[in-house]
Amino acid sequence: MAAASQLTSGVSLLHNNLASSSSGTMASIHNSLNAGQGKLLLHSLATGQSKDGPEVVQATSIRYLETLHGPVLVVTSTNGTQVYTEDASALIFYLPIADQAGPDTIRYHQAGCFVPSAQHLVIGTSKGTVWPVSAVAAGQYVQLHEAAPASPTAEVSDLCFSPIADAVVTVHNNGDLRLWRVSEDEPYTNSDVVPNLCQAPVRVVSLGAQLAIADGPGTILILDAMSRELKAEVTAHARWLSAAVSREEIGLLVTIGEDTVLNVWQVEPSEGLVSLHHSAVVTDKLLCGVALHGSGASVVAYDSDQLYHVNF
Template sequence: MAAAGSGYRRERALALRNSSSALYNNLTVLCPPARPPRAFGAVHGTTLSLLGPEGPPRQLPARGGGSALSTPLLTQMYEADGSTLVFWHALDVPEHPAAHSVFARGISAAGERFVCVGTSSGAVLVFDIPPKGTNVTLSEVLEQHRDPVTDIAAEQGQAPEAAGDLVTADDSGTLCLWSTGEEFTLLGRIPGSGCTCSSVTLWNGIVAAGYGNGQIRLWEAGTGQLRAQVSAHARWIYALDLAPLTGKLLSGAEDSFVHVWKLSRDPDTGDVEIQHCHGECVTDTQVCGARFCDPAGDTFAVTGYDLSEILCYGPA
């Protein structure tokens, strides 16, 4: 691992009506190509605070109440500006529920028309989204995880031949690699090592996974081979994000730090490299969300537990 110079500085803060809950990957950024971010979102309890380019924050509550990790509904889908609830899907609660909460966690678009959502049972639900209209359907259920799903990510670059284009992670640290299409095919499993994998990304056939011990591990999406391992944070990693145009990787953790890395693959040997580009301390803040705000990774935003704003960073 090599080091590179600093390249970011704090620019502004966006006020939230509520603070951010301590949930993995608790920040979303709607970022159209070659345009400024369209919306920012963070969860507090059962409510999503949605910040658009104009007007006050919009509050999108969960139908039927519940708690941050347990609600009677699995997922809700809105128009981009949050104005219209397009679809919701009820979570199947077992007749004799186990001691742990029942919840949905981890969501990602997959392929051209699917959205995948993880659950506390380990199942991944695949929703078919029509190009027009609101006739969303549950098309498939992927049942390979034995522990609650933590995160889901789809390929953000050009997937090499025979490499998966979707990865799912769970509380045991197990990763499942999938090929998407009319039907989803399991290509391989990377066994867990007893440490939760809280966040994953996928770029050019490289799976980047963040763990509860503060490590980032890079795996081959085609073979499941471990290619690199970095002790990136002193405490639990809560968020990873990937800039598809450049291969920049963003990580945020309980240790109050956000780091920017650069992933690359040697064209001759195929070796995977990770380079540290920038470190930022968000003082006295347990970072729970971190996302790039543009496809090149020149800007990013951060949320923190009990922090009632979104912090934005740009080029130094």
């Protein structure tokens, strides 16, 4: 069993429910059905201290994005998107839900990425759209034009920016993959669609010339970022794959699943060949979040207040 630190509350069962900044601040989500009891959970690797962050209402994703003016914490929810300072001590920007849902639907935002060339934060939505926000400086965030997909699709489940393709890549709850061309002023353009590529995507990440998709039923798909050709398909976990994170500069992909296992994968940069670098059982619980740091990774599990640390 891995070494552990203690958080201030139990972690909720959300995909990718752990994020880390470049300086070692960890953040996770504790949702609650009771008003005023949902909150962010924060931990500093440097000091070993944990604390409560701001209140949240039905949060759907959490992510640190490394902007040109430093890391920011992006939390999406049924209320929209909140962008905080790294330690969540101040709210920098709020992007509300744009329209009201019908009687049988819930509107929400989901996931975020940063586009360095345009200095945009880009947020996914339950309508299958993407919403860029100009982030040229800490105090100069500006909401831009929401961009619609080229054809009907399902909710955005995750997104990333691919530098080699110079595009934002979204994966959707129906298994679609879509590329969006970046625009400074006009709405982004959905320039390409690969329909029904996977079953229930949990995460999409850029790995140099490749894209990696972590699919819920337990597989990893490696695609050429330019042609979208499938290069490899790997059976990664025996149960639901719940989170993935990458270190793009060295071709490293880390996945966790409800099988209690953390796997570290090496992805060869040109051909996309995949090899298993390390595997470990973390704890006998449903793992739901993983984040990388200098010596390895940290992991959280559903309904546990432990932050597990795995070296590899």
